[in-house]
Amino acid sequence: VHLVESGGAFVQPGESLRLSCAAAKMIFAGNVMGWYRQARGKPRELVALVSVDGGSTNYTDSVKGRFTISRDNSKNSVYLQMNNLKPEDTAVYYCNADVYRDYPKDYWGLGTQVFVAS
Numbered sequence: 746v747h748l749v750e751s752g753g754a755f756v757q758p759g760e761s762l763r764l765s766c767a768a769a770k771m772i773f774a775g776n777v778m779g780w781y782r783q784a785r786g787k788p789r790e791l792v793a794l795v796s797v798d799g800g801s802t803n804y805t806d807s808v809k810g811r812f813t814i815s816r817d818n819s820k821n822s823v824y825l826q827m828n829n830l831k832p833e834d835t836a837v838y839y840c841n842a843d844v845y846r847d848y849p850k851d852y853w854g855l856g857t858q859v860f861v862a863s
Contacts, residue, residue: 747768747769747771747772747854748766748767748768748769748772748839748840748841748853748854749766749767749768749854749855750764750765750766750838750839750840750854750855750856750857751764751765751766751767751857752764752765752857753837753838753856753857753858753859753860754859754860755860755861755862756830756859756860756861757861757862757863758830758831758832758861758862758863759829759830760830760861761826761827761828761829761830762827762830762859763824763825763826763827764780764824764825764827764838764840764857764859765822765823765824766778766780766822766823766824766825766840766854767820767821767822768821768822768823768840768842769821770821772841772842772845773818773821773822773823773842774818774821775797776797776842776843776844777794777795777796777797777842777843777844778794778795778814778816778823778840778841778842778843779791779792779793779794779795779814779840779841779842779843779846780792780793780814780823780825780838780839780840781838781839781840781841781846782834782836782837782838782839782859783836783837783839783856784835784836784837785836789839790805791805791846792804792805792808792812792814792825792838793805793808793812793814793825794814794843795814795815795816795823798818799815799816799818802814802815807833808827808834811827811828811829811830812825812826812827812828813825813826813828814826823840825838825840827859830859830861831861832861832862832863833861834859834861835859835860835861835862836858836859837856837857837858837859838856838857838858838859839853839854839856840854841853841854
């Protein structure tokens with residue numbers, strides 16, 4: 746297993762979660778890393794990206810100001826701090842190197858489920 750996501754849970758709107766992803770060095774090292782999500786019945790979408798050195802980040806508009814992506818290169822890990830969660834954030838969240846964004850599911854982990862409801 747090269748990607749292991751964790752931290753998903755059932756939460757109420759307005760609450761926070763921190764997702765973690767442990768990646769194999771062959772995937773993590775030297776690559777832009779991203780968090781993606783897939784809601785039921787919808788295609789997987791990009792949520793956030795973090796540069797190799799962690800100094801630059803990008804977010805999809807719907808999460809700007811609420812989510813923060815970060816990485817720890819000493820641990821081959823990437824994180825997603827999610828604040829002020831909304832029901833529309835409900836999805837399975839995945840991490841991966843951005844270069845593998847369009848690769849089939851064999852190149853992805855199992856993801857972690859986030860469910861936001863009151």
